[in-house]
Amino acid sequence: MAELSAYIESYFGVINPEELKQVGTLFRLKTLKKGEFYLHSGKICRDMCFVKSGLLRVYVAEGEREITQWISTPGYFATDIASFMFEIPARWNIQALSDTEIYSIHKTEHQQLGKMVKGWPELEKLFLVRCFSIMEDRIFSHLSMSAEERYQLFFAQNPELFNQVPLQYIASMLGMTPETFSRIRKKNLGN
Amino acid sequence: MAELSAYIESYFGVINPEELKQVGTLFRLKTLKKGEFYLHSGKICRDMCFVKSGLLRVYVAEGEREITQWISTPGYFATDIASFMFEIPARWNIQALSDTEIYSIHKTEHQQLGKMVKGWPELEKLFLVRCFSIMEDRIFSHLSMSAEERYQLFFAQNPELFNQVPLQYIASMLGMTPETFSRIRKKNLGN
DNA sequence: GGCTCTACTTGACAAATATCAAGAAAATCA
DNA sequence: TGATTTTCTTGATATTTGTCAAGTAGAGCC
Numbered sequence: 255m256a257e258l259s260a261y262i263e264s265y266f267g268v269i270n271p272e273e274l275k276q277v278g279t280l281f282r283l284k285t286l287k288k289g290e291f292y293l294h295s296g297k298i299c300r301d302m303c304f305v306k307s308g309l310l311r312v313y314v315a316e317g318e319r320e321i322t323q324w325i326s327t328p329g330y331f332a333t334d335i336a337s338f339m340f341e342i343p344a345r346w347n348i349q350a351l352s353d354t355e356i357y358s359i360h361k362t363e364h365q366q367l368g369k370m371v372k373g374w375p376e377l378e379k380l381f382l383v384r385c386f387s388i389m390e391d392r393i394f395s396h397l398s399m400s401a402e403e404r405y406q407l408f409f410a411q412n413p414e415l416f417n418q419v420p421l422q423y424i425a426s427m428l429g430m431t432p433e434t435f436s437r438i439r440k441k442n443l444g445n
Numbered sequence: 446m447a448e449l450s451a452y453i454e455s456y457f458g459v460i461n462p463e464e465l466k467q468v469g470t471l472f473r474l475k476t477l478k479k480g481e482f483y484l485h486s487g488k489i490c491r492d493m494c495f496v497k498s499g500l501l502r503v504y505v506a507e508g509e510r511e512i513t514q515w516i517s518t519p520g521y522f523a524t525d526i527a528s529f530m531f532e533i534p535a536r537w538n539i540q541a542l543s544d545t546e547i548y549s550i551h552k553t554e555h556q557q558l559g560k561m562v563k564g565w566p567e568l569e570k571l572f573l574v575r576c577f578s579i580m581e582d583r584i585f586s587h588l589s590m591s592a593e594e595r596y597q598l599f600f601a602q603n604p605e606l607f608n609q610v611p612l613q614y615i616a617s618m619l620g621m622t623p624e625t626f627s628r629i630r631k632k633n634l635g636n
Numbered sequence: 637g638g639c640t641c642t643a644c645t646t647g648a649c650a651a652a653t654a655t656c657a658a659g660a661a662a663a664t665c666a
Numbered sequence: 667t668g669a670t671t672t673t674c675t676t677g678a679t680a681t682t683t684g685t686c687a688a689g690t691a692g693a694g695c696c
Contacts, residue, residue, distance in 0.1 A: 314585070316589050321585065321588050321589045322588075323581070323584065323585065323588070335574055335577060335578070336574060336575075336577075336578040336581075339571060339574045340571075340574070345581075368567075373566075375564075375566035375567045375569075375570050376559075376566045378566075378570050379566050379569050379570045379573060380530060380531075382570060382573035382574060382577060383526055383527060383530045383531070383573060384527075385577055386526060386527075386573060386576055386577050386580060387526070387527040389577060389580035389581065389583075389584065390514070390527075390536075390580065392580075392584050393514065393580065393583050393584060393587070394505070394512065394514065396584070396587040396620050397512050397513075397514070397617065397618070397620045398507050398512045400652075400653095401652075401653070402652090420672085420673060420674090421673080421674070422673070422674080426588065427588070429587050429588045430653075430654090431653075431654055431655080432673085432674075432675090433653090433654075433655080433656095433674090433675080433676085434652085434653055434654070435674095436674060436675055436676080437653095437675085437676085439674095439675095440675080440676095591682075591683095592682075592683070593682090611642085611643060611644090612643080612644070613643070613644080621683075621684090622683075622684055622685080623643085623644075623645090624644090624645080624646085624683090624684075624685080624686095625682085625683055625684070626644095627644060627645055627646080628645085628646085628683095630644095630645095631645080631646095
């Protein structure tokens with residue numbers, strides 16, 4: 255559970271060790287087989303998790319094609335947050351891209367966090383501000399950058415991902431077709 | 446201040462009337478002249494506001510051009526939230542597109558909200574979840590829709606805005622050039 | 637009312653990206 | 667290992683979007 259503590263601290267800042275230990279007990283270590291779903295679009299999402307190992311893909315089926323919104327790597331967080339908080343149908347599917355270990359927490363236990371840790375809602379608020387800010391960055395990249403520039407930026411920030419997941423998913427996540435991605439990749443080989 | 450109460454309730458849900466009244470006293474009604482700045486990029490943002498009347502444009506100067514991230518209309522919220530929460534330099538400029546009335550609150554008073562209203566951090570958390578969700582939608586529109594589809598969606602959701610602000614700003618916010626916007630607009634006249 | 641400035645439109649053309657189709661490479665699995 | 671499936675690449679071509687340049691329309695100002 256040492257990793258879990260580290261994840262929580264990285265997201266929420268330093269927490270008193272006693273409390274942190276307690277928090278750890280609310281999460282459950284689970285394993286998802288490759289291809290297995292953590293969440294199906296349309297269901298109510300009552301869980302959230304940290305990825306311990308492996309990869310989760312967050313996507314939505316849009317007619318024929320699938321739009322990949324995000325890929326969660328170890329240390330990251332995954333859930334459909336609007337569904338989780340407001341009990342509305344989830345928009346996302348969340349599926350394991352490989353055998354994946356996660357620390358998962360159910361809504362019921364999540365609610366206990368608020369009582370267990372002093373100032374928890376405030377910590378969670380700051381966490382959400384950071385998430386929001388990341389989304390602002392992504393929007394900005396679509397307003398101001400070409401496909402190639404988005405590729406380069408993402409590659410600089412996540413080089414490892416490029417040999418861990420099918421590239422078509424990264425292409426989708428960056429808002430381009432696999433073909434365009436492939437051509438840009440060829441041009442940028444060795445960086 | 447009746448409007449302010451309504452805005453707060455629309456964002457944060459129903460609050461005990463006593464508390465709501467108190468909350469109202471923390472905001473100050475201000476007027477920005479057309480062209481005046483509420484926030485300059487690079488400064489620390491220590492205020493947030495609701496727009497009472499008029500329009501605020503959130504944008505960033507990117508070399509020669511300006512990227513408009515958002516336009517805040519009456520009832521909406523405006524700030525650089527990451528700067529406000531973490532005291533880091535603001536990325537956005539926020540400028541009045543017309544004479545604009547706002548209800549503004551300083552960081553110092555904002556901190557009092559937490560003490561004044563029971564469960565405030567929780568309410569703010571849910572507010573941020575909604576903001577995050579809106580950003581997810583916007584990202585999705587860039588991953589899955591053409592410029593014309595984004596135009597149509599935005600027009601359906603904000604028809605009034607099209608005769609209130611320079612269209613080039615809407616174009617930028619939707620991730621296209623003014624020329625492309627103009628041509629799409631022509632094709633879609635009367636809807 | 638005419639001047640000036642800004643915003644919008646339009647056309648011609650260029651560049652970026654998507655689409656379709658085929659084949660090559662890589663991963664999976666029996 | 668060999669067969670099968672999936673993913674990636676490549677070429678030819680179409681479509682979308684951007685760029686540049688010019689002109690028009692409209693708002694604000696004296």
